[in-house]
Amino acid sequence: MNSVLFLRLAGPLQSWGASARFARRTTETAPTKSGVIGLLAAALGRDRTADLTDLAALLFAVRIDQPGTRLRDFQTAHHADTDKAMPVSERFYLADAVFVAALAGDDTLIRTLHTALQAPVYLPYLGRRSCPPQGPLDLGVMDTDDPVQALSAQEWQASDWYREQRRRDRTVTLTILAEDTAHSPVGDMLRDQPISFDPRHRRYALRSMTSTQTEVLNPRYTPAVRNRHAPLPVPRHEPEALLSPMDGP
Amino acid sequence: MTRTILDVHILQTVPPSNINRDDTGAPKSAVYGGVRRSRVSSQAWKRATRKAFDDLLDPAELGVRTKKVVDALTGRITTLEPSVTPEQAWPMAAELVQAATGAKIEAPTRKSGGKDASDQGPEGQAPQSSYLLFLSAHQLDALAKLAVEGIGKGAEPKVFVKEKEVKARAKRSASTHHSVDIALFGRMVADAADINVDAAAQVAHALSVHPVDMESDYFTAVDDSNTSAEPGAGMIGTVDFNSATLYRYAAVDVDLLAKNLDAGLTDAERMGEPVRRAVEAFIEGFAMSMPTGKANTFGNHTLPDAVIVKLRSSRPVSFVGAFEKPVIHHETGEGHVRAACKALAEHIPAIEKTFGATADATWILRVGEPTADLAPLGTPVDLRPLITEVGQAIADRLRKQA
Numbered sequence: 001m002n003s004v005l006f007l008r009l010a011g012p013l014q015s016w017g018a019s020a021r022f023a024r025r026t027t028e029t030a031p032t033k034s035g036v037i038g039l040l041a042a043a044l045g046r047d048r049t050a051d052l053t054d055l056a057a058l059l060f061a062v063r064i065d066q067p068g069t070r071l072r073d074f075q076t077a078h079h080a081d082t083d084k085a086m087p088v089s090e091r092f093y094l095a096d097a098v099f100v101a102a103l104a105g106d107d108t109l110i111r112t113l114h115t116a117l118q119a120p121v122y123l124p125y126l127g128r129r130s131c132p133p134q135g136p137l138d139l140g141v142m143d144t145d146d147p148v149q150a151l152s153a154q155e156w157q158a159s160d161w162y163r164e165q166r167r168r169d170r171t172v173t174l175t176i177l178a179e180d181t182a183h184s185p186v187g188d189m190l191r192d193q194p195i196s197f198d199p200r201h202r203r204y205a206l207r208s209m210t211s212t213q214t215e216v217l218n219p220r221y222t223p224a225v226r227n228r229h230a231p232l233p234v235p236r237h238e239p240e241a242l243l244s245p246m247d248g249p
Numbered sequence: 250m251t252r253t254i255l256d257v258h259i260l261q262t263v264p265p266s267n268i269n270r271d272d273t274g275a276p277k278s279a280v281y282g283g284v285r286r287s288r289v290s291s292q293a294w295k296r297a298t299r300k301a302f303d304d305l306l307d308p309a310e311l312g313v314r315t316k317k318v319v320d321a322l323t324g325r326i327t328t329l330e331p332s333v334t335p336e337q338a339w340p341m342a343a344e345l346v347q348a349a350t351g352a353k354i355e356a357p358t359r360k361s362g363g364k365d366a367s368d369q370g371p372e373g374q375a376p377q378s379s380y381l382l383f384l385s386a387h388q389l390d391a392l393a394k395l396a397v398e399g400i401g402k403g404a405e406p407k408v409f410v411k412e413k414e415v416k417a418r419a420k421r422s423a424s425t426h427h428s429v430d431i432a433l434f435g436r437m438v439a440d441a442a443d444i445n446v447d448a449a450a451q452v453a454h455a456l457s458v459h460p461v462d463m464e465s466d467y468f469t470a471v472d473d474s475n476t477s478a479e480p481g482a483g484m485i486g487t488v489d490f491n492s493a494t495l496y497r498y499a500a501v502d503v504d505l506l507a508k509n510l511d512a513g514l515t516d517a518e519r520m521g522e523p524v525r526r527a528v529e530a531f532i533e534g535f536a537m538s539m540p541t542g543k544a545n546t547f548g549n550h551t552l553p554d555a556v557i558v559k560l561r562s563s564r565p566v567s568f569v570g571a572f573e574k575p576v577i578h579h580e581t582g583e584g585h586v587r588a589a590c591k592a593l594a595e596h597i598p599a600i601e602k603t604f605g606a607t608a609d610a611t612w613i614l615r616v617g618e619p620t621a622d623l624a625p626l627g628t629p630v631d632l633r634p635l636i637t638e639v640g641q642a643i644a645d646r647l648r649k650q651a
Contacts, residue, residue: 123451
């Protein structure tokens with residue numbers, strides 16, 4: 001039997017690198033599979049060198065509930081001995097974003113992960129250690145095979161202020177980035193399929209994903225009130241009335 | 250397994266300042282809750298905390314970061330066994346460092362001293378590692394002990410270190426008994442992933458609880474040597490700044506900290522003692538430190554308005570959500586601290602109740618009447634009692650766990 005685990009990934013800052021190297025640490029626009037699998041492996045207490053095959057085999061999809069904005073951070077460092085400036089590094093973050101991630105797989109494994117999230121062995125973070133999650137990650141488990149369909153059924157998880165901004169919309173359209181199964185058509189490629197987190201030779205394979213859209217209800221929807229004010233009477237505008245008639249021919 | 254996790258939440262107000270700036274010289278910022286906030290990066294405050302450790306901890310509890318590890322190790326060998334000369338110790342020290350850390354050890358290429366370097370040329374210096382190595386005093390001592398054994402046997406260094414048991418002991422020396430700063434903040438070594446350490450502390454970027462506008466100070470400076478024939482400013486410029494009430498958050502995984510420090514594995518009596526010292530230093534260092542950015546320009550040496558410390562057994566909880574809706578000053582007309590405390594006092598019980606995430610213990614350090622709303626949330630304490638009480642609670646828990 002299969003089921004799907006949902007995570008709400010929200011916090012002031014997140015950073016999900018798939019091709020970040022050296023002094024320029026970029027982020028994708030949505031959580032990566034390797035990042036989320038890493039978070040789950042850490043919750044289970046697996047070491048970086050541990051076997052990941054079972055977790056990597058989970059089918060991954062993520063919904064962009066609140067896209068956030070990109071933030072570029074600039075970091076300097078100094079040599080401990082000479083106090084000389086070291087190369088400057090750039091780090092990119094997603095600020096003010098909210099995502100819902102879904103992982104589909106064998107029910108026993110999904111339940112184990114769900115329990116591990118309640119009391120994680122290694123503390124969770126959103127892609128980078130300085131990005132602790134805001135609020136609990138856990139959104140529960142659903143008995144289904146299809147993460148995309150399951151994500152479409154999830155309530156809109158955007159922040160209250162963001163939903164309020166869209167209060168005139170009864171529904172909102174959200175993007176889901178879903179991992180392609182072997183027999184489905186090939187979409188965009190991203191190198192974030194984790195093979196090993198061993199710090200001596202981290203390895204990631206290419207993964208293909210397809211972008212789809214889903215429409216969800218806006219819980220803050222408030223229809224515009226029509227005719228709230230009766231049309232104001234147009235004041236008479238006859239300046240000539242103030243003029244006294246001229247005597248003349 | 251019972252977990253021990255420590256959450257530290259701090260509200261701190263800074264006057265006009267530029268604590269942490271980006272490449273344009275402006276204070277760092279981030280959008281949160283749809284509005285721009287002042288931000289101080291986690292790495293800036295971690296560095297300030299680590300600097301504070303110099304005054305809080307014995308140098309023996311801190312790491313040495315240097316290329317001259319062979320020198321450092323040789324020093325310990327000759328202290329342990331005064332009959333050994335440095336020249337005798339170097340080869341053994343070099344082989345052991347290489348075996349323990351995987352770092353490449355080579356003769357220094359840089360000439361030291363003046364023009365006449367004949368008496369202290371490269372051949373007069375100990376070999377060095379090719380990059381900075383971060384080793385604790387305990388780690389160096391363990392390696393020195395091993396070296397003295399080898400020298401005592403009169404063994405050839407290369408042959409001695411090749412022995413399976415010696416090699417394993419050398420490796421173990423570098424991967425256990427980490428110094429407090431390494432155990433808390435981690436260690437990165439460029440090409441020896443073996444001895445990396447997972448940091449036990451997570452420090453979040455500090456964010457203001459309210460929206461901020463960037464402000465700019467236009468200044469002119471007078472050239473003192475100019476005569477009246479040369480009127481005008483010596484130079485003109487601008488300095489960007491803002492002022493903010495910051496929410497600062499850090500979580501310490503005490504179990505991982507204990508593992509990194511290797512506390513009490515050999516000595517049941519002292520169980521929890523190194524961890525207690527590390528936790529105490531972290532709370533004091535984190536609460537009392539301030540990154541030094543533009544400190545001489547703005548003199549922004551403030552202390553926290555409130556510190557909340559929570560001891561938890563399942564997972565850490567950040568309360569940054571209390572400020573997603575920004576605290577707006579003119580809503581209350583009473584400053585940001587009072588409004589921020591009110592927001593926290595509503596948010597904390599609500600989130601803990603909803604998710605069943607109650608803390609095992611809560612300590613509240615607060616200053617003045619504007620923070621009164623925080624009082625019912627936990628045990629009131631001042632800084633000293635806060636540090637010793639949290640330290641005691643951690644030591645008790647670890648002893649029970651053992």
